[in-house]
Amino acid sequence: MTPPAKVLIVDDEPNILLSLKFLMTKAGYAVRTAKDGEEALAEIGRDRPDLMLLDVMMPKIDGFTVCQRVKSSPEWNGVRVIMLTARGRDVEREKGLALGADDYITKPFSTKDALDRVAALLADMGGSAAADEKPVETPGGDGTV
Amino acid sequence: MLSIPVIVGVSFVYLSLLFAIAYYCDKRADAGRSVINTPYVYALSIAVYCTSWTFFGSVGRAATSGVGFLPIYLGPTLTFIFGWMVIRKIIRISKANRITSIADFIASRYGKSVALGGLVSVIAVIGIPPYISIQLTAISTSFSILQGYPSIQMPAGVGGIALLHDTELYVSLLMAAFAILFGTRHIDASEHHEGLVAAVAFESLVKLVAFLCVGLFVTYGLYNGFSDIFARAEASPELKRLFTIGSVAGHISWITLTILAMAAIVVLPRQFQVLVVENIDERHLKKAVWLFPLYLLLINIFVLPIAFAGLMQFADGEVKPDTFVMTIAMKEQLPLLALFAFIGGLSAATGMIIVETIALATMVSNDLVMPLLLRFGGQRLRDRKDLTGLLLAIRRGTIVVVLMLGYLYASTLGSSYALVTIGLVSFVAVLQFAPAIVAGIYWKGASKAGALAGLSGGFGLWTYTLLLPSFARSGWLASDFVNQGPWGIALLKPYALFGLEGLDPISHATIWTLLVNAGLLIGVSIVSTQSLIERTQAVQFVDVFKTAHGSGREWRGRASVGELVSLLERFLGAARAETALARLERETGRTLARDSRADSDVVAFVERQLAGSMGAASARIMVASVLREEMHDIDEVTRLLDEASQLVLYSRKLEDKSRKLETATAELQAANGRLLELDKLKDDFMATVSHEIRTPLTSIRSFGEILRDNPDLDVEQRQEFMSIIVVESERLSRLINDILDLAKMEAGTTQWLVEDVDPGQALSEAMVATSGLVAMSPSTRLAADIAAGMSPIRVDRDRFKQVVINLVSNGLKFCDPAAGMVTVKAWQEGGMLRVDVIDNGQGIARQDHDKIFERFQQAGNTLTDKPQGTGLGLPICRQILEQFGGAIWVDSEPGHGATFSFKIPAKIPAVTNAATAAA
Secondary structure (H helix, E strand, O other): OOOOOEEEEEOOOHHHHHHHHHHHHHOOOEEEEEOOHHHHHHHHHHOOOOEEEEEOOOOOOOHHHHHHHHHHOHHHOOOEEEEEEOOOOHHHHHHHHHOOOOEEEEOOOOHHHHHHHHHHHHHHOOOOOOOOOOOOOOOOOOOOO | OOOHHHHHHHHHHHHHHHHHHHHHHHHHHHOOOOOOOOHHHHHHHHHHHOOHHHHHHHHHHHHHHHHHHOHHHHHHHHHHHHOHHHHHHHHHHHHHHOOOOHHHHHHHHOOOOHHHHHHHHHHHHHHOHHHHHHHHHHHHHHHHHHOOOOOOOOOOOOOOOHHHHHHHHHHHHHHHHHHHHHHOOOOOOOOOOHHHHHHHHHHHHHHHHHHHHHHHHHHHHHOOHHHHHHHHHHHOHHHHHHHOOOOHHHHHHHHHHHHHHHHHHHHOHHHHHHHHHOOOOOOHHHHHHHHHHHHHHHHHOOHHHHHHHHHHHOOOOOOOHHHHHHHHHHHOOOHHHHHHHHHHHHHHHHHHHHHHHHHHHHHHHHHHHHHHHHHHOHHHHHOOOOOHHHHHHHHHHHHHHHHHHHHHHHHHOHHHOOHHHHHHHHHHHHHOHHHHHHHHHHOOOOOHHHHHHHHHHHHHHHHHHHHHHHHHHOOOOOOHHHHOOHHHOHHHOOOOHHHOOOOOHHHHHHHHHHHHHHHHHHHHHHHOOOOHHHHHHHHHHHOOOOOOOOOOOOOOOOOEHHHHHHHHHHHHOHHHHHHHHHHHHHHHOOOOOOOOEOOHHHHHHHHHHHHHHHOHHHHHHHHHHHHOOOOOHHHHHHHHHHHHHHHHHHHHHHHHHHHHHHHHHHHHHHHHHHHHHHHHHHHHHHHHHHHHHHHHHHHHHHHHHHHHHOOOOOHHHHHHHHHHHHHHHHHHHHHHHHHHHHHHHHHOOOOOOEEEEOHHHHHHHHHHHOHHHHHHOOOOEEEEEEOOOOOOEEEEHHHHHHHHHHHHHHHHHHOOOOOOEEEEEEEEEOOEEEEEEEEOOOOOOHHHOOHHHOOOOOOOOOOOOOOOOOOOHHHHHHHHHHHOOOEEEEEEOOOOOEEEEEEEEEOOHHHHHHHHHHO
16 A cells, blocks of 8 residues: 655745645645745655645745755655746746746646646656656667767 | 252142141041041051151161161160050050140149249250251251262261251241141140141151162162171171170160160150150050051161161262162162152151150140249230130240251251261250159159259259260360360269260260269159149059049139139130030039039139140149139148148047947936836836735635535634635735725825824824734734824825834834834924834844835845735835825844834924915
């Protein structure tokens, strides 16, 4: 039996945090929360999550920085990150994705959509958090080009 | 058979034929159908170079010095083959400047100098008569020999029979008459004499054919071809020496003669006339470059055979070799051939005399007499209606004078020399023009002073080394002067100057005069400075292939077109002036009203037209007199300086303008930068507003969906979630209100309910309104220190309270979370109400003190520091206070709390009523 996927929700808006926690818990994930970037990094260090719902604009350390740290650190390899933002500008979206975010959700979001995205990303991992190892694609690496 | 009347008759018929040709061609030319517009006529006319000196003298020279006659023909051949580009350049320059003679050319090149033109004319007039004299002698000699047929008698030498003198005199007068008829019937603007050129070309043909006939007869009639003659000559020891050049002096003589002849083909006045002035089309030169040398070859091919034959036929030495061309035919009893030979010689002589005297006449009238008359003749002359007659008279007079000089030279000095030697004296004289011309067209630095010095030096030396000795030879001067040098100083001997001995007089003089002339020209040019007009002309001459034609002289004048046209009429006649003007209009494509002001183009055109009939120097004086323009260089300098200073002024203005432009550009860039910044601020504002609205919306939507999708939620959770929806909705409303408030205030469309407000009361009400906030955080206290009896203020009561509430709320939000303390102080301060809201929170960094009053700007990083509240509170406060003439600011040290203060004008009791009324 597969243990439930671990989801870390990070947002400085208590009400948003509350709604997401309710939704994710109900969907069967093991949910933890953090109310700013600093707390988030501490939580990740404490127990590696499978997926993070990460707000961009937060006190102390912003979401982009957290995303970058997570994505550039080998020990957290495979942690999925979905950025949450209320700014809704393409530039931000691109910046997030460039920093390695796996997906991007604009506030206000449809709860169903948010759940689907989380589920889709976790399914992509084959349900196993530890086994995630994305195949490395080297352009032209097979020598046929 | 060859009686005097026959010979004279034939000669007259021949000369009449020439005149008829000239007349016909002139008529054709006037009708615009030129007969001479072909390189063949051009080349034949250049053959005017071959005079009676060639016709008779070459044989004479060959008979005494063998191939020594050749350099005179080798020189021109070399010039044509290797120096044709020099000739082309001279032609181009002359056409561009409407040059009328070699004097005009030199004068024009060196700043249209009257002095130079005059000097060249004087040199030519003194230098040429010896040359003319040999033509006269040749005609009279050949005439007197021919009329003695069948006996062959040489005319006597100096002081001979009167008849000879008379013949020469008659010949001179006759030639003068012909030259006047040919060359001075009318004044032509272009100074082209098409008829004359045609007649000269015809003469060249006649003399060539005559010479060839004699040559063929001698070579193939008397002997069996060239080899036979040369073989026989070689057999004779006396003749054999003629095949070689001989000594070193002989070689030097060869070289100097070649150089002399190379220059003579261009600088002899008549050669310059036919080669340059009469040239119709520059392209004709291309063919003439080989046609003329061919002519020289043909006319020289039988020289040696005739000379050898003569020497063998007249072995006794009684017959002068100069007459062989004619006397061999006489000896062989061939009167017609002898007559033809005489006509050939006559052709050669008349051609030379006519062209030479006309060229001299043009020179003297244009460059010597007219400039002097114009300068010193006074206004009367300048105003004379018709100057054409005067010009013609001067020219006709000149022709007569030159021929008389030739006659005098011939009758007194001439017979002491051989034909060729006398001719060479003239060659050396005109050689003096060469340095000034060559330097003039290739070296811009050659100056008027240099040219004057070179010409004077060269000519002076010529006089000393050639002219004076020739006087001495004929007994006019003591011959001691020649043999021992003046005052017995051997170094000054005219034929061995400074010990240069062993050379023939011609080579000696050529070397010295050329050295002195060129040396002075170069030396003086280097040390002297050129005037403006000299520089202008120098550039125009040297760069003739680079620059477009035109005088290049900018001129702002006062003369009208009409004045200039009437000037043209005086010299060219009304009809020609009209034609010329029509051409100018056609060329420039504009109509020239007579009363309009003449611009520099018109002035230059008129000057060129006049130059065509009177030379550059005279034309300049005439035009200047009409323009009332002073010709002093200082004026030109002033004008140029004036222009230069205007240029400087202009460039300063330009600099100024470009500086202004730079400033404007910088301002525009700054403005653009500000606009971009404003644009970015607007974008930021929109993004921030979007964020602020989306955040509560997110909670509302999420919980709304949760409630919808989870009907089985327990009641408590339902209640909690619904409360959140309500709170977030309120937050959203507040936000929207704030945004609208601020937008309205900024746009000036807010409705203000202005009334007298008691500040103490309003402050208390506002603090009561915040009590709910205070109650939410038990550790926080709110204190008040409000002065009693303050003057009322005129504000919108609710807006005023909004300010206080905002500030107190902020204080409560940011005060020390453990032991929060917010104090509101209010008092009256110099007619103003002053309120301080003091908290004991973290304080605000100094750099943020201004920023926090901007929209959505809060202390610290906007990305990480979540706005507490809408981020619009302080901007709204500022807007409200500014509306009522107040101001807001903050005083804070990080770590020591913050004090927000504002001032607002209090209502001073004295003006209460008025203010109320105004409201």
